[in-house]
Amino acid sequence: MRLLRDFRTCYHLLPPPENAFITERFVSMPCRKSALLCLLFCLAAALPALAQSKVSPADKFRQLEEILPTPNDYRSASGAPGHRYWQQKADYDIDVELDDANQRIIGSEKITYTNNSPDTLTYLWLQLDQNLFRADSDTQLTQTAPEDMEKMPLAMLERLVNQSNRYGFNITAVKDAKGAPLAHAIVKTMMRVDLKTPLATGQGVTFSVDWNFYIVDAKKTPARSGYEFFPKDGNYIYEMAQWFPRLVAYNDVSGWQHKQFLGQGEFTLEFGDYKVRITAPDDHVVGATGVLQNPEQVLTKAQRDRLEQARAASKPVLIVTPEEARANEPNKPKGKKTWVYHAANVRDFGFASSRKFIWDAQGHTVAGNKVMAMSLYPKEGNPLWEKYSTQAIIHTLNVYSRYSFDYPYPVAYSVNGPVGGMEYPMICFNGPRPEPDGTYSAMTKYALISVVIHEVGHNYFPMIVNSDERQWTWMDEGLNSFLQYLSEAEWEPNYPSRRGEPKYIVDYMTAPVHDPIMTNSESVVALGPNAYAKPATALNILRETVLGRELFDFAFKTYAQRWKFKRPMPADFFRTMEDASGVDLDWFWRGWFYSTDHTDIAIEGVRLYNIDTRNPEIEKTVARKEKESQPETLSAQRNKPLPKLTEQNPSLNDFYNSYDPLKVTDSDREQYQRFLATLTDKEKELYNSGLNFYVVELKNIGGLVMPVIFEIEYADGTKEELRIPAEIWRKNNIRLGRMIVTPKEIKSIALDPHLETADTDLTNNFWPPKPVKSRFQIFKDQQQRPNPMQEVRPHTGGGQN
């Protein structure tokens, strides 16, 4: 390659015979050069990339194999479950009584545990989550004093004052299959059951546990389940979860997942079949995970008929009407009823019970599978709940099924009570309610729809694709938030989603402390954005910008279907997405999931080159034009009128005083003709193509390598979008020059015009640079304009919004 020549003059160098030359016409970017240049380049030569110095930046495209766990028989290299994949099974046969008078649960369960692992087990671990609420629990013991004692929240005071040992599991018996006592040890929120004989591979063991506990007030204590008391009518709503001692997960990656339950990180569980008999006051409506087995015993004829009607309905049918629920509120029960629920292949069991419930239902078919979508809510939930809850359930089942797998369960409940948002297989608890006067704000409306979508969505992730919520919260929260965003987009135009769009993650990405997504959830500082928003946004970017919708949807569906009813790990997800899409995504996982880099790509400069036609008529004319367009210096201006010696004494002039180097001479013409003779017709075409060679210089400031998306506007008014894969950064992760060859003249270039890459600084995305109004300025300007109604009728005041 020919050395860059210093410019300011418009000479050609004598060209070496074979090569064409590109003449740089002008440089048009801020920084260093502002003058017009003539440069000579070898057409075939590579662009001058910054040479990699000895201190080379980390390679963003390095393969991830070095970090990911080694594939094995349980988890294969393709990301699919290995041919010897195993997981345990835990079946439950439970009798439980809800004591409405004392807000208490009394239960007895028979657990059948099947050991499919290659290991022999001598003990089993169970979770006793209710023990979180004991006064001596680790959560209480490790609670630090609030910084501002003067402003202690009332609830905290109440907790401190009312601390009692009333809460927590009271385990009254642990027995083997024959009924003989089994040795066990309670370790705070865990219990170890020592098996009489070691449990070998393929064997099962049955044992039973009896227990009781006081239900917490879920309004006063932050809890995933509990009761809500309504002082006006003296009734309770019970939302029950974590209400029975449950098997801790045992898996191939971490063995027993028996970290103490501190209230933050959640849990992982085993799949199994449940038979649960719930005894509640006879005037309660009970909804639960699974299908009701004995409707003749617990429902009235009218209710059974309405349910039947609901199965084929095209909109929700009331099984218990608002009038009936209202009439039921002052009721005193005469006795109890037992509701029998069966659920197959679920990892948990939740239920809700109240005499206040209104109950609506609508049957819905998902690919041949009949599902009953049902909502339970007190009158305080209306009119919002009757309008939106069941519809939101159905919408979620439709959209999520399309992106992952057909909803396999027979039922999907959404229940309104004290818990804001929590999910269990086939049943979820959702909090938003309208005002007491029945009105509600837009924010509340969307809050309800969004939370129902999100919680019902959790059936898919992690209830069925059983990722470890404690270790990798993002695998369910991130994926679910992403699908929630897609569902919201299909609910109504311009649904106010807050997660998904890359522009909303920009703040978090540049935050000073933020952990990589691939950090164990227990260690993450600001878990929320880390586990929900950032992964959801990353997946959206992967879908829209990196892979495209078709390829992404195929790969994502492959992942969901491979791991349906199994337990995936992050590597399984990363590998499957690549395996199914055929695209190397290691740079993407590295950047978005393993690092805290952000996107900030800048246009540093644009240079323009032309082919040197070698035609003196053209080249010398251009050179002359460039020379003439040079600004005249101040001194030159002032010197002009001064008398010159050569004007007074013309004999001092010689050849050089009238020599015009830019005049086209015959010799020039002859030289050109000789040159032309050496060219083929094709080569002649090339020289006369009149093409412009732009080089756009980009710098990666934020660290994340991302696809480069240009919107080019030409001088003739036309526009063009150019989408370049992220691999353009593979030779140099920090700086690159991208050539654009065009016969047209470029007027402007914008980088990431549709805000796809979560670029944190838009001010450096334009050439020529243009000021970007900040959000603050835009908002302020809007505030100062009159509202549309005022604009139309300037003398009318007080418009409503």
Next chain:
Amino acid sequence: MLRWFLLCAGGLFIFPGHSLATPAPTGNLQSAICDLKFHKFHVTNSQIEYNQTEQSAEIIVRVFADDFQSAISRHSGREVKLDRSADWKDKAKAALILSYLNENFVLKNKAGRQVKLSWVGMEGVADMFWIYVEGKMTGGMAGAQLKNRLHCELFDDQVNVVNTKFEGKQVGLMFEPKDGFKSITEKS
């Protein structure tokens, strides 16, 4: 202790320490919002950008709507609703929010004087509020300090993130309840 005790005794609304546990009367926005699973996270995101021409600090505070409503209600001693667009144009509510911000988002210039914030506006998107305020700050951000205690009276795990842009630089700060004033820039 005495202060809030009097507030309690007065029977006014004090909202409990976790936004999921709502006070008995109304659910609506107080019930944990939107796409939340149980482990709600307590974060606010603020951005301060220095406007060279106006010589002012332009601040956008982004908060979870339900937490913020709790905070303002607590601050005012009575239940305050902010979730309707009409609320965002309400002058009384704006004054209330401004007083809360002046108390809990304290920006000091290099002379050590607090930058008085003035109201520009607010808007709600999904489950968040965006609050726009500004303050005169002649002489740039040099030597400025910030104390950010938004929502710390509600949650002891509150994390407040602040991004400051000035002179082409970006400085990120993270505040926890235990933090006091932090320097945004070194004195120039």
